Amino acid sequence: xxxxxxxxxxxxxxxxxxxxxxxxxxxxxxxxxxxxxxxxxxxxxxxxxxxxxxxxxxxxx
Amino acid sequence: xxxxxxxxxxxxxxxxxxxxxxxxxxxxxxxxxxxxxxxxxxxxxxxxxxxxxxxxxxxxxxxxxxxxxxxxxxxxxxxxxxxxxxxxxxxxxxxxxxxxxxxxxxxxxxxxxxxxxxxxxxxxxxxxxxxxxxxxxxxxxxxxx
Numbered sequence: 001x002x003x004x005x006x007x008x009x010x011x012x013x014x015x016x017x018x019x020x021x022x023x024x025x026x027x028x029x030x031x032x033x034x035x036x037x038x039x040x041x042x043x044x045x046x047x048x049x050x051x052x053x054x055x056x057x058x059x060x061x
Numbered sequence: 062x063x064x065x066x067x068x069x070x071x072x073x074x075x076x077x078x079x080x081x082x083x084x085x086x087x088x089x090x091x092x093x094x095x096x097x098x099x100x101x102x103x104x105x106x107x108x109x110x111x112x113x114x115x116x117x118x119x120x121x122x123x124x125x126x127x128x129x130x131x132x133x134x135x136x137x138x139x140x141x142x143x144x145x146x147x148x149x150x151x152x153x154x155x156x157x158x159x160x161x162x163x164x165x166x167x168x169x170x171x172x173x174x175x176x177x178x179x180x181x182x183x184x185x186x187x188x189x190x191x192x193x194x195x196x197x198x199x200x201x202x203x204x205x206x
Contacts, residue, residue, distance in 0.1 A: 001125070001166075002125055003125060003126075003127060004125045004126060005126075005175050006122075006175065006178065008174060008178075011126070011178040011182075014118075014119075014182075015119075015178075015181070015182065015185065018116075018118060018119045018185075018186075018189070019115075019185065019189065021112075021114075021115045022111075022112055022115050022116065022189040022192055023189075023192070025108050025111055025112060025193075025196070026192045026193060026196040029205060029206060
């Protein structure tokens with residue numbers, strides 16, 4: 001079985017992508033709403049990924 | 062098998078009826094065994110493909126990162142909660158979990174970001190499949206299109 005080593009960003013990006021797709025599909029009732037909600041979730045994941053990343057960098061000095 | 066209770070829950074106004082188990086049990090079990098299987102069974106092919114791809118890829122990435130599969134172990138309350146909760150989430154991926162177990166996949170709990178991400182990917186794949194199962198139930202019972 002292959003072994004892969006992903007960076008923090010790559011792993012978090014994939015996590016955000018897969019989770020957003022399923023959350024978008026299962027949460028809303030129309031295709032348009034699903035697409036919007038999936039994109040919103042993905043945007044939030046990425047925003048907080050960078051936000052918390054910077055916060056940790058600043059916090060550590 | 063068919064438990065056909067048509068009575069409303071006590072305390073309700075009597076408008077909401079329970080759906081017979083025979084209506085949703087098949088699609089929900091299919092959704093558990095094969096991610097997106099319930100949606101395929103209910104003719105929601107596009108959504109089924111997306112769920113199948115997302116859950117399966119997440120599970121495979123988790124394995125390729127050598128994530129740990131939880132086993133039911135008891136100990137203090139936190140250890141029990143984490144191990145049993147993780148085990149249930151791993152099991153929620155259905156056939157993927159059984160195939161991995163059958164082919165002898167077992168990665169030890171090792172320190173390192175990659176392994177840790179892998180463990181989280183495996184658990185989250187199960188949680189996403191639970192979301193898909195709930196969605197399947199809602200579609201089968203007519204609460205959602």
